[in-house]
Amino acid sequence: MSAKRNTIRSRKTPVQERSQATVEAILEATIQVLTSVGAEHLTTTVIAARAGVSVGTLYQYFPNKQSVLHGVLEMHLTKVVVALERACKEVREEPVAVMAEGLVGAFVSAKMERPDASVALYAVSSNPEANALMQRLRRRSLRAMAGMLETAPDAAFVDLAATTEMLYGAMAGATRAVLEGGATPKMVRSLREQLVVLCGAYLAAAGAASVEARVSLRR
Amino acid sequence: MSAKRNTIRSRKTPVQERSQATVEAILEATIQVLTSVGAEHLTTTVIAARAGVSVGTLYQYFPNKQSVLHGVLEMHLTKVVVALERACKEVREEPVAVMAEGLVGAFVSAKMERPDASVALYAVSSNPEANALMQRLRRRSLRAMAGMLETAPDAAFVDLAATTEMLYGAMAGATRAVLEGGATPKMVRSLREQLVVLCGAYLAAAGAASVEARVSLRR
Amino acid sequence: MSAKRNTIRSRKTPVQERSQATVEAILEATIQVLTSVGAEHLTTTVIAARAGVSVGTLYQYFPNKQSVLHGVLEMHLTKVVVALERACKEVREEPVAVMAEGLVGAFVSAKMERPDASVALYAVSSNPEANALMQRLRRRSLRAMAGMLETAPDAAFVDLAATTEMLYGAMAGATRAVLEGGATPKMVRSLREQLVVLCGAYLAAAGAASVEARVSLRR
Amino acid sequence: MSAKRNTIRSRKTPVQERSQATVEAILEATIQVLTSVGAEHLTTTVIAARAGVSVGTLYQYFPNKQSVLHGVLEMHLTKVVVALERACKEVREEPVAVMAEGLVGAFVSAKMERPDASVALYAVSSNPEANALMQRLRRRSLRAMAGMLETAPDAAFVDLAATTEMLYGAMAGATRAVLEGGATPKMVRSLREQLVVLCGAYLAAAGAASVEARVSLRR
DNA sequence: CATGAATGAGGTTTCATTCAT
């Protein structure tokens, strides 16, 4: 009857400690419910119950169900981005082989921190809102990776943006496949190893090809 | 539900032809509705309407909503697998560089055949049923790819399974990123190029490392 | 989550007889529920139950609760307008005293046809949508009344619009007071009599004053 | 709930003054919220916020939401009644024409003091509680008007009660129509003029008819 | 076989009211 005033952001800024705890409980509960019953049967009532609060309380901190999912997704993805950014900073000025290792290590570790959550969140990440969020955080990751690659002493990239995107897409895709396949320790170990090989080889190729290209341009 | 395979009539009766057409109309309508209103608002009634039939008819060909989605997903993914299988067959015995090119070309082309459908289907592919289907078709792709890689004259792979999975994951992930990012012609071109570089470099590295490994083992 | 596509009109045109019957049952049930439990406790579930259908059916014919109320109000008010229009047509060219009698008789009779409904509907007529509907039908009544007054042989009205509005407001207000006061037969009889006196006196005064005014203007 | 009448302190303590201010702030806030968001979206929390207090405080002065609305309605209607009573006192012993003018002037002025509030309150006046209140204050107005009419030197009314009710209903109805129609200054001016004509004519007619009636009865 | 009206369980969201601080 009324025009929906829904935003995706929180309805009430949780400055107080109790509020903070409540919000965290809700987000955690959401992941738990998501992993236990699946996205299909995820209801606000169940989330609230699992969080130990009433539905009303949930709606005091989140304007709607969407925003709860948005919150979980953001929390999860932000952790990955932060880990990636830190890794990128640590391997600046290093050879691409080291970069590949650092990058892959950070990414896989971050995703495998909570494999259940990672898998569960794939199920809620396919809608315009979520997509926007993912694109935003993806671009943040790409920036960090591009910044790192620029400092590589043994490689130069003609199309840095394309290379970065490819790298990110490959890591994300391979990791997702493992996660959705069950992610046994063995699979994860193999993923790390192969991903290092793949990223290392790609960076070497893309960086070298570029050097040649630049050299040939100079002539 | 009833086995009609052992009837005499092997040729399609008019009725069966009509059925075939109806099923296809429903599947196509599902994709259209999916791209136009999103997975959230996908209802059987709307699908039926778009397909030009009644809900009742829809339920005569599909036991439930899930199965319709399953059908679309299967149709779409099967096309990709078939394309991949054909490409794998065509580049057998070729150098890995050629394999990379053939593989990437087939995969990207298949996915970009109907970018809208590809994107829309991501939204319905995160549930146990769909996951099982995807794993099944993924394994079929992996088999084809492994079969191809084994025939490479200029490379040998110690852990063929791991290499194949990595390759598939990287292609799928990078392609998905582009699709979800909008998939402009320019992006697609870049995707193809970079993906060829990536796959080529990876296969060379993984194949070479293996050769060395085998050599060192022999000693 | 979705943009509300609510209109006030019916969702499905009830051409079929069963549909027609269902819509009528719902409207009638709405009045009954309204008079028995009041507007505060009027719920779509209860309406549907009283109508002998399910909520789902109700929502197949009305897009939302508002539109059900709108429907009832429209049905009720339309009857009154129609009665008024007929009365206006019948007393054209008659003296204002006759007009007053005809007008009052028709209006009061129409309202008292279902006193319970009349009273109940007052409770749902205070919102923008309802107000718009009432204004629309009110203007239709005013047009009919003005058309009638113009033909009065024994009166001329300078500000016909103002006179008509006043007449309508007075009739409506006095009738409403009686309805909300309980509307015993005695009260209704008194209402008719006094209203005839009031309207007759007012029309005589307004029509005569105008004649004088016109006369004085001519001089 | 506790009787505080027989305490020594008859003068208002600061606390009571504050209470008085709080109550008034809440009542005023209610009107503001009512006019801005409508009765549908009127919530105690919003009222409290607009009044600059917390919900808890609101519930310290009013037992429930109903009572807040009751309070506003009473305040508003009481002002009208008081104005009417004063006007009735002032035109005692005057001719009915003067009475009509005084009555209409007072009523319209009182209602137009705060047109927004008048309109907004129509929306909350259709429920048993509110109806009872309105009937009570209406009867008080009727008493005042009857008392006045009895003193008219140039008219005598057989059914004084009926005449008074009719008068009140007509004034209320016509005024309401103008208020709900937007109440432009021009409309209000017209309302006053026409209402004076209407009331004057009606009182003259009802008073004269009665005289004749009485005369004929005497014979 | 096709139709589409009917069903009703269940999901989301609101908001009057309470009570610990």
Place this chain on the structure above:
DNA sequence: TATGAATGAAACCTCATTCAT
């Protein structure tokens, strides 16, 4: 007394599925 976070009953509305025609 004031506060406002928490509560949870209850309302609205959707949509997968059925079945009489």
